[in-house]
Amino acid sequence: MSIQLGNRQKQYQQFLKGRQPSRPFFRNSIRAFLAGGTTCLLGQGIQELFVHFFHMSEKMAGNPTVAILIMISALLTGLGVYDIFSQWAGAGSAVPVTGFANAITSAALEHKTEGYVVGIGSNMFKIAGPVIVFGVVAAFFVGLARYIILHI
């Protein structure tokens, strides 16, 4: 790239400052807090149901609670509602387990036209894959650090 073009690019980037609307940071934060909080409240409610009606311990009720949230999210994704909710809620819809479920379901839905194996099978984790990869990598290093601290 020529120096002249580089300079023009710098000038234009300078010119653009303040000429494009930025993301409404404050509004997005409030909405994320409300939506994320409500999702967690819903999860808490489901967990309480398992504890009261199925006589599970709180720890035991954790897994079926997550499963139900995942199912709700997958269903809402399939019905075409979750992306609309996400546009409103932002990070509030992305952070809880429902966001993860949406990432997998939406990719699976998108690629169902290419068949079960090369379509759904190989594309399902297209968006959620990095979460798993870096989750495992982070867990390894945290585990290693724990081992070093406790045993050395």
Next chain:
Amino acid sequence: MLIGQQTWEFPSRPRVLGTGTAVGEKEGTGPLGKEFDLVFTDPYLGQESFEKAERKLLEQAQEKAVQKAGVTMEDVDFSVSGDLLPHLISANFAARTNGQPMLGIYSACATSMQAVALSALLVDSQAARYALASTSSHNSTAERIFRYPTEYGAQKPPTAHCTVTGAGSALIGNGTTGPTIRYATLGKVIDLGVKSPWEMGAAMAPAATDTIVAHLRDTGLCVEDYDFIATGDLARVGHPIARELLLRQHVDLGDRFSDCGILMYHADQPEVFSGGSGSACCACVTFAHLLRKLQAGKWKRILVVATGALLSTISAQQSETIPCIAHAVTFEAETVS
């Protein structure tokens, strides 16, 4: 005929003999909804996939254009067509259906005016009697290629665009009625360093202004010679930027300047963000709305500057900046000689 540095003048004045536009539901409920030939409320158009739906839109628009021109598909000598999908599957597969010789072209959302310019050149140089210029885009196929799966919940910023679901087609030939095509100014690839695919308006504005300035320079026309100048899909964010860039070069377009991405949707329509984009945006607004105003005698001469962002998913992921292009075509009412 080349005039100036990058403009063609067509001495035989090829005409737009017929146009066809087919759009989706969101476009149908927009301010121009009634002007489109066909509005489909089903995003699948009864097909199994969005890709097939886009193809169907294109086929319908092409058929309509040919039909309105009063000829048949067999009369079309060449189809000049493009879309946003890799390897131009919509354009090429639609050409399989219409069965006529085909030139596939790509300049992203500037494809529409590139197709019109090339078709006019074919007709003007007598390489074709009838050339069919068409282009298509579909919100869901574009989302998949350029962004995320359709149902994935990602929050879009206010600078985002909404890809138009639709297809526009124009039959160009030497007839006796219909708007004429006088000039085409082909744009240079301009890249002023915008990286974010969410900021297409800001990325494409310099390309649009470069082509407009080049057009005025090459043709010797001034702004007042035009009744209306529309850019392709700079939308509500890119449009004022382009206006300001032009003012800095002492080109004041005033209230005759607008943008197809702005005209396509109501400002308060849900999930439209800054406005429409996609290769069908400029094609549908031009063929259905702008040319109609020319034919109705409201305007005598207009300039349509289709703008395209030439990025790919790979180039964006590799943190490349976005090169952009703009192609301009001058349409005139029949009465202007």
